[in-house]
Amino acid sequence: MADKEKTLLSIANAFKDAIEEAGADGLPEGPLYAMVCGMMGLETFQAIIGALEDSGKIKRSGFMLKSCKS
Numbered sequence: 001m002a003d004k005e006k007t008l009l010s011i012a013n014a015f016k017d018a019i020e021e022a023g024a025d026g027l028p029e030g031p032l033y034a035m036v037c038g039m040m041g042l043e044t045f046q047a048i049i050g051a052l053e054d055s056g057k058i059k060r061s062g063f064m065l066k067s068c069k070s
Contacts, residue, residue, distance in 0.1 A: 015032065015052060016067075020069055025066075
């Protein structure tokens, strides 16, 4: 796995963990992006969130990101 892929996987896992730790109410998407906008563009952020959503690890409810962890 290339370094870029490892980095993106680490970021995705960090996002997933933060969303899980937020509990049942979830984590607002905007503030999560605000924390990383100096390190990545919106397109990359949305791609990571989309991949987490497509994999069934998180779900969106409006602008709230919620864990699918059982």
